[in-house]
Amino acid sequence: MCLGVPGRILERVDGDLARVDFTGVRRNVNVAFTPDAEPGDWVLVHVGFALARIDEDEARATLALLGEAIAAELDASIPSDNLSRARKAQ
Amino acid sequence: MSDAVVTLADGAGGKASRRLVEGLFLEELRNPMLEPLGDAALVAANGTRLAFTTDSYVVRPLRFPGGDIGELAVNGTVNDLAVSGAVPVALSAGFVIEEGFPLDELRRLAASMARAALGAGVSVAAGDTKVVERGAADGLYVTTAGIGLLDLRAVLGAGRVRPGDRVLVSGGIAEHGIAVMLARGNLELELDVESDTAPLNGLTAALCALGPELRWMRDPTRGGLATTLNELAAGAGATVVLDETAIPVRDDVRAACEILGIDPLYVANEGKLVAVVSPGSADAALAALRSHPLGAGAAVIGEIRADEDPLVLVDTPFGGSRIVDMLVGDPLPRIC
Amino acid sequence: MRYVDEYRDAEAVHAIAAELRGLVVPGRRVKLMEVCGGHTHAIYRHGLEALLPDEVELVHGPGCPVCVIPMGRVDDGISIAERPEVTFASFGDMLRVPGGRRRSLLEAKARGADVRTVYSPLDALGLAQREPEREVVFFGVGFETTAPATALTLQRARELGVGNFSVFCNHVLIGPALRAILDSPDTEIDGFVGPGHVSTVIGTRPYDFVCSEYRRPVVVAGFEPTDILQAVAMLLRQLRDGRAEVENAYGRVVRDEGNPRALAALDEVFAVRDDFEWRGLGAIPRSGLRIADAYADWDAERRFEVPGARIEDPKACRCGDVLRGLAKPVDCGVFGTACTPERPLGTCMVSSEGACAAYYAYGRHLARDKMPV
Numbered sequence: 001m002c003l004g005v006p007g008r009i010l011e012r013v014d015g016d017l018a019r020v021d022f023t024g025v026r027r028n029v030n031v032a033f034t035p036d037a038e039p040g041d042w043v044l045v046h047v048g049f050a051l052a053r054i055d056e057d058e059a060r061a062t063l064a065l066l067g068e069a070i071a072a073e074l075d076a077s078i079p080s081d082n083l084s085r086a087r088k089a090q
Numbered sequence: 091m092s093d094a095v096v097t098l099a100d101g102a103g104g105k106a107s108r109r110l111v112e113g114l115f116l117e118e119l120r121n122p123m124l125e126p127l128g129d130a131a132l133v134a135a136n137g138t139r140l141a142f143t144t145d146s147y148v149v150r151p152l153r154f155p156g157g158d159i160g161e162l163a164v165n166g167t168v169n170d171l172a173v174s175g176a177v178p179v180a181l182s183a184g185f186v187i188e189e190g191f192p193l194d195e196l197r198r199l200a201a202s203m204a205r206a207a208l209g210a211g212v213s214v215a216a217g218d219t220k221v222v223e224r225g226a227a228d229g230l231y232v233t234t235a236g237i238g239l240l241d242l243r244a245v246l247g248a249g250r251v252r253p254g255d256r257v258l259v260s261g262g263i264a265e266h267g268i269a270v271m272l273a274r275g276n277l278e279l280e281l282d283v284e285s286d287t288a289p290l291n292g293l294t295a296a297l298c299a300l301g302p303e304l305r306w307m308r309d310p311t312r313g314g315l316a317t318t319l320n321e322l323a324a325g326a327g328a329t330v331v332l333d334e335t336a337i338p339v340r341d342d343v344r345a346a347c348e349i350l351g352i353d354p355l356y357v358a359n360e361g362k363l364v365a366v367v368s369p370g371s372a373d374a375a376l377a378a379l380r381s382h383p384l385g386a387g388a389a390v391i392g393e394i395r396a397d398e399d400p401l402v403l404v405d406t407p408f409g410g411s412r413i414v415d416m417l418v419g420d421p422l423p424r425i426c
Numbered sequence: 427m428r429y430v431d432e433y434r435d436a437e438a439v440h441a442i443a444a445e446l447r448g449l450v451v452p453g454r455r456v457k458l459m460e461v462c463g464g465h466t467h468a469i470y471r472h473g474l475e476a477l478l479p480d481e482v483e484l485v486h487g488p489g490c491p492v493c494v495i496p497m498g499r500v501d502d503g504i505s506i507a508e509r510p511e512v513t514f515a516s517f518g519d520m521l522r523v524p525g526g527r528r529r530s531l532l533e534a535k536a537r538g539a540d541v542r543t544v545y546s547p548l549d550a551l552g553l554a555q556r557e558p559e560r561e562v563v564f565f566g567v568g569f570e571t572t573a574p575a576t577a578l579t580l581q582r583a584r585e586l587g588v589g590n591f592s593v594f595c596n597h598v599l600i601g602p603a604l605r606a607i608l609d610s611p612d613t614e615i616d617g618f619v620g621p622g623h624v625s626t627v628i629g630t631r632p633y634d635f636v637c638s639e640y641r642r643p644v645v646v647a648g649f650e651p652t653d654i655l656q657a658v659a660m661l662l663r664q665l666r667d668g669r670a671e672v673e674n675a676y677g678r679v680v681r682d683e684g685n686p687r688a689l690a691a692l693d694e695v696f697a698v699r700d701d702f703e704w705r706g707l708g709a710i711p712r713s714g715l716r717i718a719d720a721y722a723d724w725d726a727e728r729r730f731e732v733p734g735a736r737i738e739d740p741k742a743c744r745c746g747d748v749l750r751g752l753a754k755p756v757d758c759g760v761f762g763t764a765c766t767p768e769r770p771l772g773t774c775m776v777s778s779e780g781a782c783a784a785y786y787a788y789g790r791h792l793a794r795d796k797m798p799v
Contacts, residue, residue: 003351003464004571004623004649004679006429022349023428024342026280030548032578033688042429044626044679045349047517047568048278048546049575051685052626054429058677066438066652073441097536099522105768277545348430350545351518407436408443408651410473412788415767 004046006054009039020045103312103358104417129308130174132240139242141176143167144235152199152229154273156266156284159232160199162360164206164214165287166311167236172291173307173363175246175298176238181207182216183234188227199230210289212236244298248325250305253396256372257330260293260363260379261286261387262338263315267357268346279349281342288361293385296378303371309363313417316355316402318364320416323400330402332392332414355404356417366394429678433650434472442655443477449662450481457483457614458661459607459751461600462621463490463779464649470788472651482658485751486774486781488603489621491568492519493773493780494704495596497739500525502732503594506563507531507539509730513557515550516565518543519777524770526737531565547579547593554583554591563726566595571623573597573715574688577695580721594726595717598702600624601632602713606704608640610750617661619654620646622676627692629684630672637670648676695721703736705773706745743772748781755782762786 007020007029016032020043029043034050037043043050099106116124123131130143147163164181171178183203187196207214266285271277290309297304306326310318315337319330339347339354347354361384367375372390379385402414450456460466466486469475475484488494500523507514514531521532521543535541540560544550547564554562566576576593583591600621607613620633625646633644643664647657657675664671674680695718702714717725739745742760747753755761755774765771767783774782 003349004626005345005349008428023345024281024340025345025349027278027349030575030578033574033685033691035687044623046571046623047575048548049578051571051574051623051688052679052681055678059429062653062656062675062678063432065656066432066435066441069441069445070437073444095533095536097532099532278549406471406473407434408439408472408474408477410476412470412473413790415787 004044004051006042007045008042009037011039018050020050101312102417104317107313108416128174129170130176130238132174139240141171141174141238141240142235143170143174144233145170147232147234148228149270150228151270151273152195154270154285156269157287157360158199158202159230160203161206162285162287163232163234164203164210164212165289165360167234168210168212168289168291169309169360169363171236171238172289172294173309174238174240175244175294175307176240177295178210178212178236178238178291180213180215181234181236182218183214183232184218185220186227186231186233187219187221188229189221189224191229196230206289210291241295241298243301244304245302246304246306248306248322250302251322251326251328251366251394252305252368253328253394254369255305255366255394256369256375256390257319257332257392257394258365258367258372258375258379259315259338259389259391260290260365260385261361262340262343263310263359263362264339264343264347264354264357266360267314268343270358272346277350279346281346283340283343283346286359286361288384290361290363290384293363293379293382296382297365297367297375299378300367300371300375303368304375305366305368307363307365310359312358314354314356314358315364316353316414317417319402319414322366323402326394327400329395329397329400330392331395331411332402332404334404334406336389336391338387338389338391353414355414369393430650433648433652435652439477439651439655442652442659445659446477446482446655446662447479449659449666450479451666453481455481455483456616456662456665457485457751458617458619458658459485459487459615460619460647460654461487461489461604462619462624463493463777464623465489465619465621465647465654466781466784467779468649468651468654470784473788474651474654477655478658482662484658485615486748486784487607487618487751488704488707488749489569489600490773490777490779491572491598492517492523492777494598494706495520495523495567496703496705497525497737498703498733498735499596500530501737502734503565504529504531504534504539505732506594506726506730507534507541508537509561511561513540513542513553513560513562514565515542515544515553515562517545517567519779520565520567523776526735547576548582551579551583551588551591554588555586558590560590562591563730564591564593566593566597568597569600569621569624570597570627570692571621573696574627574685574691577688577691580695580717580724581691583724584721589723592724592726592729593717595696595715597696597715598704599698599713599715600628601635602710603704603707604633604636606707606710606713607750608636608642612752613750615642615751616665617643617645619657619661620644620672622646622648622653622680625674625676625680625684627685627688630674630680630682631684633672637672641670643670643673645673645675646680648678694718705739706743706749708746739773740771745772745774745782748774755785758782762790
């Protein structure tokens with residue numbers, strides 16, 4: 001029931017509707033709650049409504065944290081002379 | 091099973107269906123040929139070994155992207171024979187038609203069946219038609235029965251499965267169920283997916299060439315791969331362990347399932363086969379499948395493990411695992 | 427799938443899992459509650475519990491809005507659905523939920539009721555417009571994630587003057603449920619994984635009371651494996667540092683102020699009931715929504731008479747304890763025997779997002795010596 005799926009807005013249709021693409025699946029979604037979302041933007045969709053625009057910067061920030069976690073794990077598990085080689089390969 | 095009436099869940103192919111078959115039909119009809127409850131019955135007559143099967147088709151809508159009820163009916167019965175290790179020979183087709191059904195639509199469906207039969211190398215040798223009053227039969231129901239000659243190279247059965255054996259699937263799953271569901275038009279999703287309905291006898295013949303290294307085959311229709319593999323686990327008394335990342339699913343089909351909250355493992359297929367082979371023959375089996383146009387997307391998706399509790403497990407990419415139980419409810423009714 | 431796959435990256439998941447080991451005090455047990463059915467489901471589906479240090483126990487709270495609807499209300503829905511003029515539209519997950527005497531919407535359908543599955547409440551409104559001779563009733567279920575969709579649908583129904591449409595409203599609010607859990611005398615929860623999608627609507631401020639009044643940390647989390655583990659890491663850090671704050675780990679869709687338009691729709695269309703009964707938790711004040719007087723003409727409860735019976739949970743049911751984190755599914759005497767997903771006795775087994783159902787479906791092989799098969 002908490003099903004929220006990210007989709008990309010293809011175009012606005014009449015009224016509050018937008019055609020949204022979910023990796024090759026398309027559906028009309030009501031965007032009344034995300035009036036600033038434009039074609040090309042990604043939104044989180046729940047039961048046919050866009051609840052939020054996905055903030056690209058925040059998304060990247062979270063991924064960066066994940067990257068740091070991976071790097072820390074890599075550092076912890078590799079002897080120091082191999083470290084720079086591992087970092088270059090990442 | 092509900093206490094007093096049949097519900098849609100009883101027709102979904104999962105646990106409830108099984109209870110209806112075992113608890114009611116098997117109880118009343120019990121005999122040695124029926125008991126194994128395989129996709130086809132094995133009949134020995136006059137020194138010839140035959141496979142004999144039947145299936146009913148109640149799919150709605152009657153026509154959907156990639157096929158129609160006629161094609162489904164031919165391929166479905168051909169496939170039940172094929173996965174039982176038989177060369178399909180002849181089918182019968184029974185039609186229950188609602189009064190008022192358009193004749194040219196009926197002709198189109200019959201032509202579709204003819205094409206499918208040609209494609210599968212079988213003949214529709216016998217048939218029957220009945221017409222019922224307007225309001226019954228919801229348009230058209232089709233029942234097909236089929237006979238085939240057992241390929242003597244193959245010795246198949248869930249009991250032949252051994253720990254270490256590999257599980258293969260012939261291509262991407264969940265396409266038929268999603269295509270039919272979309273064709274119903276009430277979920278307002280658009281995607282370019284078609285039913286994968288196809289005759290599998292070419293693929294199964296290629297696998298039968300492996301002889302006793304081929305242990306078991308099935309076509310995962312209603313209830314999907316999950317239901318079929320649960321039946322395998324129960325029949326083999328062993329656990330089936332799948333690698334989540336190895337199960338082929340098209341990206342858009344996967345996305346549609348995510349949106350609807352359905353697991354692709356439970357969605358019907360009509361042109362895919364799942365097989366269990368010995369570890370040593372897995373490469374040959376994969377090559378045999380991939381060299382056939384219908385098996386281009388074939389993959390090894392798991393293996394058999396000895397276990398007191400027969401289950402289907404999926405190993406996630408994160409080192410954890412989860413059980414894939416048999417279908418309880420019915421995510422997509424009237425898919426086949 | 428973009429915005430999904432990156433957060434399921436196995437390497438990242440393992441890296442965070444490794445971090446978690448450094449954040450626990452060996453031997454000191456920590457109980458973290460997640461209050462969203464989606465989180466319960468994701469944890470089991472991806473097998474994430476196996477990645478947690480032994481000291482960390484995840485407890486599954488009352489975050490499944492399908493599960494917490496009392497049996498009496500399900501019966502009320504069924505009684506509406508059974509009327510010959512009614513087309514009853516519902517989300518798929520509600521169909522198999524049994525009311526009293528174990529009857530469900532699916533069974534009612536088998537006996538001839540016109541019950542249809544929809545993906546969105548707008549689809550139900552569309553049905554009403556296409557079939558003007560039918561009385562279409564939508565079963566409104568869900569937390570603040572879903573209630574705005576129902577609200578907007580009712581606004582449309584009124585705008586368009588669709589008279590043959592109404593909503594049977596069973597929307598519930600997460601905040602009061604959290605408070606009820608925290609007020610329970612024997613609750614031992616150290617921190618909360620906050621519901622990611624509810625928070626896109628209500629924002630993060632509604633959780634402030636958990637920190638200020640009950641001194642427990644809250645981290646709002648998304649639903650992918652990395653999101654969940656990241657939130658656990660952040661909670662452990664807060665506990666280690668002696669902090670109790672609300673942190674937002676789902677910044678890509680959750681804003682602190684939530685979604686003002688969705689909140690405005692909720693304000694206009696709904697009012698808060700004085701009391702609402704939660705299966706397994708009893709009556710929680712000001713925790714349920716009803717349709718406001720301005721929309722009375724679209725309120726199924728005013729349009730149709732319903733039995734309104736209050737049905738007790740079976741005595742053997744320990745759902746209340748499971749929801750408060752006092753018992754695990756395997757601790758319940760009827761788990762897997764008298765109570766299974768096909769024939770559920772209590773709320774936790776009733777939908778695939780309930781703690782017992784998720785454990786039964788996905789995780790029971792982990793404790794096989796305890797569980798009857």
